[in-house]
Amino acid sequence: MEMNIALLPGDGIGPEVIAQAVKVVNAVAKKFGHTIHFEEAPVGAAAIDLTGDPYPDTTHEVCLRADAVLFGAIGDPKYDNDPKAKVRPEQGLLAMRKKLGLFANVRPTFTFPSLVHKSPLKLDRIEGVDLVFFRELTGGIYFGEPRGRNEQGTKAFDTNVYSKEEITRLARMGFEAAQKRRKLLTCVDKANVLATSRLWRETVQELAPEYPDVKVEYEFVDAVAMRLIQWPKAYDVLITENLFGDILTDEASVISGSMGLMPSASLGTENKLFEPIHGSYPQAAGKDIANPLGTILSAAMMFEYAFDLSDEAKAISDVVNKSLEEGIVTEDIAEGGKAYKTSEVGDWLAANI
Ligand code: IPM
Numbered sequence: 001m002e003m004n005i006a007l008l009p010g011d012g013i014g015p016e017v018i019a020q021a022v023k024v025v026n027a028v029a030k031k032f033g034h035t036i037h038f039e040e041a042p043v044g045a046a047a048i049d050l051t052g053d054p055y056p057d058t059t060h061e062v063c064l065r066a067d068a069v070l071f072g073a074i075g076d077p078k079y080d081n082d083p084k085a086k087v088r089p090e091q092g093l094l095a096m097r098k099k100l101g102l103f104a105n106v107r108p109t110f111t112f113p114s115l116v117h118k119s120p121l122k123l124d125r126i127e128g129v130d131l132v133f134f135r136e137l138t139g140g141i142y143f144g145e146p147r148g149r150n151e152q153g154t155k156a157f158d159t160n161v162y163s164k165e166e167i168t169r170l171a172r173m174g175f176e177a178a179q180k181r182r183k184l185l186t187c188v189d190k191a192n193v194l195a196t197s198r199l200w201r202e203t204v205q206e207l208a209p210e211y212p213d214v215k216v217e218y219e220f221v222d223a224v225a226m227r228l229i230q231w232p233k234a235y236d237v238l239i240t241e242n243l244f245g246d247i248l249t250d251e252a253s254v255i256s257g258s259m260g261l262m263p264s265a266s267l268g269t270e271n272k273l274f275e276p277i278h279g280s281y282p283q284a285a286g287k288d289i290a291n292p293l294g295t296i297l298s299a300a301m302m303f304e305y306a307f308d309l310s311d312e313a314k315a316i317s318d319v320v321n322k323s324l325e326e327g328i329v330t331e332d333i334a335e336g337g338k339a340y341k342t343s344e345v346g347d348w349l350a351a352n353i
């Protein structure tokens with residue numbers, strides 16, 4: 001197969017982890033006989049420095065003409081403590097999500113047998129956890145209008161807004177995923193307080209009869225926050241709005257023991273994008289110490305979700321498991337053993353595909 005992949009390394013450790021994913025993707029292409037073309041474009045603070053815009057039109061065009069987008073991370077501390085900054089790297093991420101129509105953010109949480117003991121949670125609670133969030137990504141309070149300040153600047157407001165269509169398309173993906181898994185769908189909302197949540201619940205209730213093999217549970221977000229760490233095995237597929245999904249997927253990533261390991265896919269109307277769920281980790285940028293596995297596993301999701309090539313995806317997850325078992329890992333998970341550099345882990349994985 002011939003594949004065109006847009007590479008958006010972004011900020012902080014983004015370029016280093018993307019470079020390792022490229023090595024692994026190339027190794028997979030060689031093994032399975034694919035031809036891959038990469039086209040790189042700037043995003044985030046890197047793009048602001050170059051063009052003044054965190055998601056320039058030229059980058060958008062690169063994404064549109066690619067078959068899939070592989071994304072590193074964005075964010076730069078020089079913007080974090082400046083609430084008055086006119087442009088922020090995160091705006092680029094949100095603009096990109098909106099313009100590419102990436103309405104469904106798929107964030108799995110699973111454990112690695114060789115790493116479960118690293119989780120702060122008790123072993124019997126997390127062994128074998130396998131759940132996946134479908135987070136709505138282009139609506140809700142992240143985008144609702146009006147938003148901003150009053151004239152005096154003494155009050156600020158954000159608007160949470162959802163249409164039935166937005167909920168329906170996300171929920172359908174959740175139902176379909178549940179059908180292929182353990183057939184349990186949890187709708188996470190705050191329907192006891194929020195009108196938007198009541199529309200979520202009502203919409204999901206209306207769709208449920210179309211998926212008779214899926215058991216649907218409705219649970220308030222605060223209760224989920226608790227049960228997710230008490231008994232994560234209670235969940236299979238969770239669907240939720242943008243803000244709740246942002247918070248709960250960070251919480252869920254702790255289960256596996258390292259946020260550096262978790263991949264994600266964002267599926268949408270114009271393209272599909274794959275990114276690790278960790279951020280730009282600026283303290284580690286340029287040091288060749290960041291864990292590249294989240295990005296490499298995101299490349300595995302790319303083979304699966306963008307190209308329907310599950311053997312290629314499995315080749316990547318297998319080699320990642322092998323590296324964990326053999327201790328070819330970066331310092332964040334080395335535990336007193338030898339800590340390999342980011343680039344060494346990438347080289348090892350590519351050589352062992
Ligand atoms: C994420 C991030 C982003 C979000 C930020 C960087 C805007 O936290 O992808 O989860 O809140 O969606």
Ligand code: MN
Pocket residue numbers: 246247250
């Ligand atoms: Mn987040």
